[in-house]
Amino acid sequence: MPPELAVLAKPLAAAVLGGLVCGVVGVWVVLMNIPFVGVAMSHAAFAGAVTGLLLGINPLLVAAVFCLAASLLIGPMAERADIEPNVSLGIIFSVVLGFAFLAIGLMRGPRAEALNMIWGSILLVSTPDLALMAGATGAVLLFLGLFYKEIQAVLYNREIARAVGMPERALFFTMLVLCGLSVTANLGTIGGLLIFSLIVNPPSAALQLTYKLKTMYLLSALFGVLSCLVGLLVSWLTDAPAGAVIIVTSSAIFGIALLLSPKRRLAVKGARG
Amino acid sequence: MTDEREDLGHNPAKQGTVPRSACVELGAGRSPFSGYVPRPAVSLRSVTVSYREHIALREVTLDIGRGDFCGVIGPNGAGKTTLLTIINGLGRIHFGTVDILGERATGTSFGRLRRRIGYVAQQERVDPRAPITCLEAVLVGRCGRAGLLRRLKESDRERARAMMELTRTSHLAARPVGQLSGGEARKIALARALVQEPEILLLDEPTSNLDPRAVRELSELVVDAYRRFNLTVVMVTHQLDHLPPVANRIIMVKNARITFTGDRTALGDARLLAELFADAA
Numbered sequence: 001m002p003p004e005l006a007v008l009a010k011p012l013a014a015a016v017l018g019g020l021v022c023g024v025v026g027v028w029v030v031l032m033n034i035p036f037v038g039v040a041m042s043h044a045a046f047a048g049a050v051t052g053l054l055l056g057i058n059p060l061l062v063a064a065v066f067c068l069a070a071s072l073l074i075g076p077m078a079e080r081a082d083i084e085p086n087v088s089l090g091i092i093f094s095v096v097l098g099f100a101f102l103a104i105g106l107m108r109g110p111r112a113e114a115l116n117m118i119w120g121s122i123l124l125v126s127t128p129d130l131a132l133m134a135g136a137t138g139a140v141l142l143f144l145g146l147f148y149k150e151i152q153a154v155l156y157n158r159e160i161a162r163a164v165g166m167p168e169r170a171l172f173f174t175m176l177v178l179c180g181l182s183v184t185a186n187l188g189t190i191g192g193l194l195i196f197s198l199i200v201n202p203p204s205a206a207l208q209l210t211y212k213l214k215t216m217y218l219l220s221a222l223f224g225v226l227s228c229l230v231g232l233l234v235s236w237l238t239d240a241p242a243g244a245v246i247i248v249t250s251s252a253i254f255g256i257a258l259l260l261s262p263k264r265r266l267a268v269k270g271a272r273g
Numbered sequence: 274m275t276d277e278r279e280d281l282g283h284n285p286a287k288q289g290t291v292p293r294s295a296c297v298e299l300g301a302g303r304s305p306f307s308g309y310v311p312r313p314a315v316s317l318r319s320v321t322v323s324y325r326e327h328i329a330l331r332e333v334t335l336d337i338g339r340g341d342f343c344g345v346i347g348p349n350g351a352g353k354t355t356l357l358t359i360i361n362g363l364g365r366i367h368f369g370t371v372d373i374l375g376e377r378a379t380g381t382s383f384g385r386l387r388r389r390i391g392y393v394a395q396q397e398r399v400d401p402r403a404p405i406t407c408l409e410a411v412l413v414g415r416c417g418r419a420g421l422l423r424r425l426k427e428s429d430r431e432r433a434r435a436m437m438e439l440t441r442t443s444h445l446a447a448r449p450v451g452q453l454s455g456g457e458a459r460k461i462a463l464a465r466a467l468v469q470e471p472e473i474l475l476l477d478e479p480t481s482n483l484d485p486r487a488v489r490e491l492s493e494l495v496v497d498a499y500r501r502f503n504l505t506v507v508m509v510t511h512q513l514d515h516l517p518p519v520a521n522r523i524i525m526v527k528n529a530r531i532t533f534t535g536d537r538t539a540l541g542d543a544r545l546l547a548e549l550f551a552d553a554a
Contacts, residue, residue: 031403146422153413156405156450157397163361164469165388165417211449213404263402 008236014125014189015228017133019202021140021182022195023224026203027217028175031155036086037074037176038183038199040093044070045183046192047100049117054103059117060132063187067180070096075173100192120191120243122232129188136185140178144217147171152213190228191243198224201250208254208261223253312375314339314473314505315360320369322355329355331529333369337507337522339472342499344516344537345509347526348550353509354395356526357475360507361390374472388417391466391504395477397458399451407453407461408446411437414468436464439501440494456487460494467498474498476508480515492517513540525549 029038048066052059070092077088104114144151153161154171162168179199186195206219231246258264315337322330330352337343345353358364359371362383371378373386391414399405408430415429437443440460445453453461459479466474476495480488496517499506510516516523516537523540525533527549539545 031400033400149412149416149419149425150421152405152409153416156403156410156413157399159363159394160392160397160413160465161416163363163387163390163392163394164414164465165384165386167384167421207402207404211402211404211406213409216404 008232010125010127010130011122011232011236012229013130014122014133015232016225017130017137018122018186018189019198019224019226019228020221021133021137021224022186022190022198023202023206023221024140024144024217025175025179025182026199026201026224027206027213027220028151028155029179029199030203030207032158032175035196035200036089036093038179038196040074040089040096041067041070041176041180042183042192042196042199043093043100044096045180045187045195046117047096047103048184049187049192050100050103050107050114053114053117054107059113060129060184060187063192064181064184066096066099067184068177071173071176071180075169075176116191117187118191118193119241120187120189120194122189122228122242122246123235125189129185133185133189136178136181140182143174143178151175155213189242190246194243194247197247198227198250201247201254202227205250205254205257208257208263223250223257227253312339313337313372314341314374315507316372317359318370318372320359320371321367322352322359322364323367328529329364330359333531335524335531335534337505339505340503341522342506342517342520343508343522343524344520345507345524345526346511346513346516346549347532348552349511351526352529353511353526354477355529356524357392357477357507357509360473361387361392361475363392388469389472391469391471391474393459393462393466393474393476393479395481397462399458401449401451403449403451405450406446407442407448407450408433408437410450410461411465411468414465418469433464433468436468437461439467439498440464441490454487456483456491459483459487459491463491463494463498467502470502471504473505473507476506478509478511480510480512488515513546516540 029035044066045063048063049059051066052062073092074089104111107114150166150171153164153166154168154175158168158172183195190198202223203216203220205223206216209219210216227246227250230249231242234240234245235242313336315335317333317335320330320333321328333356345356347353355364359366360373362378374389376382376386378386411433412425412429415425415433419425419429434443434446437446440463442457442460442464445457445461450461479495480491483491492515495506495508496519498504499519508516508520520537523533523535523537524531525539532549533539533545
């Protein structure tokens with residue numbers, strides 16, 4: 001293998017793993033209509049990573065702790081009848097963002113590494129990063145495979161899932177934790193501020209094209225991987241920031257899916273009577 | 274000729290042989306044991322439910338006998354839906370005890386008990402683009418009984434198809450569940466509740482916002498299921514004429530309290546009804 005292509009092996013693996021896992025957990029986020037959870041989670045991971053850099057601890061480890069804490073806070077807070085879920089998420093979002101900028105402000109010397117957590121750098125992915133991504137992807141796919149019917153029930157209607165005797169709350173919290181783990185694992189490659197788009201855009205595009213859940217998972221994962229590969233290629237060829245190109249690509253895929261969507265055509269037809 | 278109930282997998286024997294008249298009529302504060310009740314389907318003792326400052330149910334004591342068809346009536350906001358949600362554990366009680374099918378309902382036992390309780394919620398909002406078909410939505414009712422880590426079997430699918438046939442929704446099997454009319458959505462919800470093989474069926478305003486024909490159709494289906502599977506039915510409604518004639522028990526709820534329990538002759542008591550709906554908007 002030519003050396004220049006060998007250098008690309010790790011980034012390619014990261015692109016496939018990142019796109020795949022974000023595509024899958026994104027289906028949960030989009031179908032449960034909790035996109036703001038993705039925002040809060042990705043910013044919690046970013047805040048954790050920056051705090052880790054400030055304290056000299058492994059940033060991904062602190063990011064994982066922050067993400068886990070956020071997911072464990074989001075679940076119960078979202079269920080409280082006296083607080084609007086979006087309000088509780090907004091509070092968590094503002095707290096973690098405050099933490100992130102406080103940590104950046106307190107840093108001494110160059111802040112390149114911290115800023116890297118915003119944009120990500122897929123070309124510089126390390127073996128431990130890749131191992132974490134593989135672990136997160138494996139955990140998500142294993143959970144999906146083992147609990148497919150239960151997850152489908154939760155995605156359909158959480159109240160009904162509980163009413164038929166399923167441990168809906170435990171399933172929901174596990175899904176949130178796995179979302180957090182996926183965000184953390186992709187922090188170094190996609191970036192804390194941009195990963196939210198990779199969680200929302202591919203499944204939203206897939207939702208435009210199918211009424212079958214299995215097809216939606218497959219399309220979403222495919223669009224996620226495609227976005228990452230295009231981002232990687234463009235970044236490799238033009239030196240553009242990979243994370244930004246990934247997001248632009250995933251947004252373009254969503255736009256195309258929206259234009260081609262049979263659901264949209266049906267809606268227009270229905271509106272015209 | 275084979276018993277149709279056995280064909281569809283419901284075993285009447287498990288329902289016990291308790292007469293339908295086994296409902297003890299109790300209001301708040303009255304002695305809970307004015308008569309012996311052999312294994313009531315639902316037994317509430319001094320149950321209080323509150324959402325922060327708002328008390329949704331206050332000191333409610335009630336028994337519902339197996340095989341009863343109870344109509345829960347009362348004005349909006351009286352606590353009718355809350356009563357249903359404490360029977361299937363979706364609501365959380367602050368004081369009192371709940372016994373369901375002879376078992377004390379606790380945080381841990383409710384998961385198991387809910388598999389024996391069918392629930393048709395007031396309104397299930399589903400995104401019209403949601404990638405779930407009606408057959409898959411009905412199959413959700415089998416998930417609890419199937420258990421974790423177990424795939425649904427062909428027999429589960431057959432049962433789901435049978436319940437869709439029973440509720441006259443077979444033609445909707447492949448349709449996205451978010452693209453149904455109000456009446457179709459209620460029928461699918463009923464099929465999902467029945468596919469659980471429930472012993473208790475809870476219906477929360479199943480006929481609200483439906484046209485008269487859809488109301489009649491749904492009522493027929495509910496009565497058919499009630500008779501066919503020897504169910505105990507608790508149906509919440511604020512439209513008295515939507516209660517089917519088989520509804521043998523009436524529970525009146527007002528201002529978070531049960532103000533009356535008795536037989537359906539109460540529906541003809543103008544004074545009682547006027548009191549119940551007085552001050553209602």
